Amino acid sequence: MSDGPLSLPARLYLLAWDTGRPRLTGTAHLHHLVRAGALTELAQRGLLVDDDGITTPVDLDARTGDPVLDGLLELVRESRPRRWRAWVTLRARYTLVAVREQLAAEGYLRAEKRRVLGIFPSVEYALDRVAVVDALNREARGVLEGDRPPAEVSERDAAVVALAAAAELRTLGSGRDRRRHRRRIDELTERSGSAAPALRRVVREVRTAVVVATTAASATAGG
Secondary structure (H helix, E strand, O other): OOOOOOOHHHHHHHHOEEOOOOEEOOOOOHHHHHHHHHHHHHHHOOOEEEEOOEEEEOOOOOOOOOHHHHHHHHHHHHOOOOEHHHHHHOOHHHHHHHHHHHHHHOOOEEEEEEEEOOOEEEEEEEEOOHHHHHHHHHHHHHHHHOOOOHHHOOHHHHHHHHHHHHOOOOOOOOHHHHHHOHHHHHHHHHHHOOOOHHHHHHHHHHHHHHHHHHHHHHHHHHO
16 A cells, blocks of 8 residues: 555554544544554564463563554553453553554644634644555545455455454445455455464454444443
8 A cells, every 4th residue: 555654553543533634533433443554564574472361471571663553552561461452442442542643743634723612722633645545445445445355455454444444444345345345355354364264363363352342332332
């Protein structure tokens, strides 16, 4: 996909922007999606592995150079052992805030200072690089709807689409679209962890956790 240096959680955050309005969508569960992207990338890089269902750092001194990913690595190292599904939700907003600040620093977002009720300072974010997000969306849709064999899709691109679909991102397609491409989404989920059987299990578990968190958030919003 375009803008290769972007991490998986950063891509997922940007894909949640509806550039036609423009506004951020899926905010009720976006933090879960972004955290799932960070977990998946760290697993794909081999920095987090599965130890009988427990999310486990491989090297206590390893770094990626990406502040968002390194922040999550540090959090996992300093916390008691937990399963992958727990990490999708635990303190997930910390990862969301870190991604947002990173994208603002790199010029993808613009921070706008406001005052709530004319008194309390607040910061809102606007999308600056609309063309980049449009390109990411076109390419993600191409992965989802195209006829390219999953084996020819990169693990990262497959993970972007599989996780975005799990979080029901409307910018990627409607519920009908997701149902129509259900088999393709399952194949892309498998492709996301194709490097090893253990990695496939991790990606499936993380994706399932996103589905559960998204459903819960939607039910709460509906109630």
